[in-house]
Amino acid sequence: MQLRARHIARNVLFNWLGTLANMAVGFFFAPFILHRLGDAAYGVWVLAISVVGYLGLLDLGMQSSVLRFVSKGHTTGDHQASSEALSAALWIRLQLSGVGLLLSAGLAAVFPIWFKVPPALASDARKAILLIGLTTAIAMSFGVASAVLSGLNRYDLQNYVGLTQTAIRVIGIVFALRTGHGIVAIALCELVATIVSSVLLVLTAHRLYPELRVQLKKPKKETLRKLWVYSSYAFLTTIAVQLVYQADNLVVGAFLSATAVTYYAIANSLCRYASGLVGSVGGTFVPAASTYEAAGDTAGLLALYKNGTRATMLVSLPILITLVVRGRTFIGLWMGPQYSQQSGTVLIILCTALFFSFANRTAASVAYGVEKHKTSALWAICEGVANLALSVTLVHWYGIYGVALGTMIPSLIVHLIFWPRYISNLVGLSSFEVIWNVWGPLFLAGVPFAIASYAVSTLPVHNLTVFFLQILATLPVFFLTVALIFRGYVRQTVMPRVRSLLFTRA
Structure with a gap:
């Protein structure tokens, strides 16, 4: 059990490493690309x-199916079943990749017509879409090898390959932009990095x-049925994610301008970074929920939900409060003062929804872990459709702020009404207790930190180094408040464990 716990901890560590590396690259690289x-x-x-990101929907949720059946077959020694699942998924993906290439060609043809693309950039835009489409097709086909590594719990090797891909991409793009090339060269760098990583994934999985x-x-009908039954609701969730995270940029580009997309994308990218960091925490609760459910341990499942939610909010609240209170200042220092006002306002609107979305991340993990994610997938689809409809409606009245409001409103409805009631049925906790006892103390702990952040924001700040030092200076306010609110838990649970650990080592 101890070795297994260490193995899980190692996987979590490498997931964090991969996530933080991608965030760091995106953070420091975005201003460079924008200004070039x-x-x-x-x-x-x-x-x-x-x-082109919408072509990812052609995956149909097969990645999760390969992970499940390869893991199960490897554990039980049923290598034939693993091989059949992998072969079926690859067979399907190769055909879908061909469809994706055809769709990319069609998208390249109509792209300058659908969106307000400057005529001087129309040709480069078409070429870039064709290259991105080819990159997506290759990643989709050979991505099954990545699922094999996940199924074998080798997230360390998976992240090594991911870091290699990132390094190749960064080096190539820096060279391309410094030598005066544009978006076509960037797309070519993405393609080369994907080809190299795909080869490494295949070789590693085979070893x-x-x-x-x-x-x-052609796979057996029974194999196809098993894959689809498991992946269908994951597919619905993927559609919802695409609608929520990709549709906004498309609405802005279609109804406003390519330049307006830049202002919106700056704020949206910060939300994606925060979501990726929080998702690395919540994703680790899925197998734990499955274990508790299989053992009939309802008390353990309830404790997982409570403690997991508190841990997720402990990570997310300082980030979101900082983005809301000091987002405009940060964007000005990061991307340039000309983006502060518009991108900063969009950021505040989007983060308002994320406060409650992140509070429900553990609830979503529990639902997936106990295989009760059907209803949540349907709600996610409703949220995505409502997001698109509202964004298209409000963009005419409020511009990019209307698109952000179109994202915020459905998210608030789903995460304030649906999830508290749904998780209460799964873990035996009333909606009132979810909001008052689980969320409430952490939100309360964020108030002094928000006040301190606002007070510090009145001080002069001329660069990002000073900005981050100010954030570090105010963070203790949040954690001390948390320790004060949960002092009973710290005194009765945490401190005895610390003393036991110290005594054992001594």
């Missing part, structure tokens, strides 16, 4: 990625699981 390309070209690049035998022939 300019507002219009950067907006076109964001639009191109967003449009770790040599018993796998891939056969590119």
Whole structure:
């Protein structure tokens, strides 16, 4: 059990490493790309990625199916079942990748017509979309190897490959932009990095699981049925995520301009970074929830929900409060003062929804862990459709702020009404207790930190180093408040464990 716990801890550590590395690259790289390309070209690049990003829906949730069946087959020694699942997923993905390439060609043709792309950038936009489409097709086809590594619990090797891909991409893009090239060169760098990482994933998966035998022939109906039954609701959730995170940029590009996409994307990217960091915490609760549910341990499941939610909010609240209170200042220092007002206002609107979305991350993990995610997937689809409809409606009245409001309103409805009631049925906790006892103390702990952040914001700040030092100076306010609110838990649970650990080592 101890070795297993260490293995899980190692996987979590490497997931955090991969997430933080990607966040760091995105954070420091975005200003470089923006100022090298300019507002219009950067907006076109964001639009191109967003449009082609919808081709990821062709995955149909197969990645999660491969992970499940490879893990199960490897554990039980049923390598034939693992091979059949992998072969079926690859067979499907290769065909869907072909469809994706055709769709990319169509998107490239209509892209400058659908969106307000400057005529000088129309040709480059078409070429970039074709390259991004090819990159997506390759990643989709050979992504099954990544699922094999996940199924074998080798997140360390998976993240090593991911870091290698990131390094190749960064080096290539820096060279391309410094030598005067544009979005076509960036897309080419993405393609090369994906090809290299795909080859590494395939070789690594084969070395770790040599018993796998891939056969590119039509799978058995029973194998296809098993894959689809498991992946169908994951597919619905993927659609919802695409609608929520990609549709906004497309609406801005279609109804406003490519330059406006840049202003919106700056704020949206910060929300994605925060979401990725919080998601690295919540994702680790899915297998734990499955274990408690299988053992009939309802008390353990309830404790997992409470403690997991508190841990997630402990990570997310300082980030969100800082973005809301000091987001405009941060964007001005990060991207440039010309983006502070508009992007900062969009950031405040989007973060308002994230306060409650992040509070429900553990609830979503519990639902997936006990296989009760059908209803949540349907609600996620409703949220995505409402997001798109409201954004299209409000963009005419309020511009990019209307698009942000179109995202915020459905999210608040889902996370304030649906999730507290839904999780109460799963863990035996009333909606009132969820909001008052689980969320309430952490939100209360955030109030002094918000006040301190606002007070510090009146001080002069001329660069990001000073900004981050000010954040570090105010963080103790939050954690001391948390310790004060949960002093009974700290005294009765945490301190005895610390003393036991120290005594054992002594």
